[in-house]
Amino acid sequence: MAERLLVRALNGGESTKIVTLNGKKMTKMPSALKNLSGLRALHLENNLIPKVCSEIRALTQLTTLNLGNNLLEEVPEEMKYLTSLERLHLFGNRINRFAPGACDGLRNLILLNLNHNQLTSIPEEISRLKNLMYLSINHNWITSIPRELCFLEKLSELQLNYNRLTCIPEEIKFMHKLQKLFLIRNNIEVLPERFCDLINLRVLNIAGNIIRIFPPGFRDLKLREFYCEENPLFLKQPVRAAIKEDVWSLQEITSRFIMNQLEANNPFLMQAIEGYPEVKNTLSKGRECAICGKLFLTTWMECVEFVSPSKNWKTSRNLHHVPLRVLICSFKCFNQRGSNLFGIAKVQSK
Incomplete structure (x- = not known):
């Protein structure tokens, strides 16, 4: 056929x-x-x-x-x-x-x-x-x-x-x-x-x-x-954070100093670090604080910032804010955050 x-x-x-x-x-x-x-x-x-x-x-x-x-x-x-x-x-x-x-x-x-x-x-x-x-x-x-x-x-x-x-x-x-x-x-x-x-x-x-x-x-x-409808997006729900002192490990203190010196193009450290690939790899994982702009290694606090979607975007109905992930290096910076930035509460396992 x-x-x-x-x-x-x-x-x-x-x-x-x-x-x-x-x-x-x-x-x-x-x-x-x-x-x-x-x-x-x-x-x-x-x-x-x-x-x-x-x-x-x-x-x-x-x-x-x-x-x-x-x-x-x-x-x-x-x-x-x-x-x-x-x-x-x-x-x-x-x-x-x-x-x-x-x-x-x-x-x-x-x-x-x-x-x-x-x-x-x-x-x-x-x-x-x-x-x-x-x-x-x-x-x-x-x-x-x-x-x-x-x-x-x-x-x-x-x-x-x-x-x-x-x-x-x-x-x-x-x-x-x-x-x-x-x-x-x-x-x-x-x-x-x-x-x-x-x-x-x-x-x-x-x-x-x-x-x-x-x-x-x-x-x-x-x-x-x-x-992005039907996603469980973060809503504007502020989190209370207990006042406490920033306590960093010796590795964190050292890493922060070196990363920020490298960012400032310190010639001595830039030359010295080339001989330590493992250290260089560790420091490459550094993040920039959303408040002070300085680099840090260990995430001190994960926050969410709510921003309005661009006026040029055609978006889902009722999308008023887009939650963005923000990292902050210290409690001091957390206290200086803007009104649209909140800490993300960690769910404690029972």
Whole structure:
């Protein structure tokens, strides 16, 4: 049946550029495809196809392939032969894995749609899709974002809605071209500090996660749209802190002195520390106090500052304040805080 349907579609002979066989209840791909080396677009969505035929490797000029709503269980190895492919639609299948080598030849792929499948992970080989600009893996079972995904330098839009993500890797800072990020309905608790390096991000939707607070540089993002409804964001609830003396360890006192001297370009310390890589690594973890601006090593108090969202942002309804994470170096600085900055109460385990 598949062969007859294809022959019927080939009125243009070998010059045929587009074949559309949607919703024909096909159970396999027609082997006659091997005779259409000049084919540019193949649409086979809404059928019953469980695997890709080997003859597809002849379609080296194919730029669009749509196999959405079929019965595929993997992103097949045959994809690597489609070296001209730019758009690949595999939504609505049963895909739970990538076959080895499936990404190898897809150097021209711009768009990949894997919505509504059964993937639990994204393979490291995704990094081979060097020209990928649009990646959509909504409604799967993804639990983590591999760091390799963050090295797709041309990626402009990433959709991972309705998955099982719990965190975002620090390497997301490398996605300099990212403009749209959708993470709706996951289990994400925090955004990493380097998330704020996404200087070209314009649309962010993190609705339906478990985020309470945002990193300090979040206010500097040049967003146009920001949606965060159904997250347990911190509200303006001040915390009383008992008056006490600041007591620091000898390591903390020494670290603070050295870090602030290095910040002031003390030539003696700058030269001396080069001989102690372990010390240099420890000091690199220093943070800047939000009140006095001095560097410190051990977090004295985690606070939250409430800022108004930018007037340039289109935001969720009733979003009046954005809670930002703030670190303070001492009780003395805590007493000098502004009216919109509060200490975060620690929940004591019983």
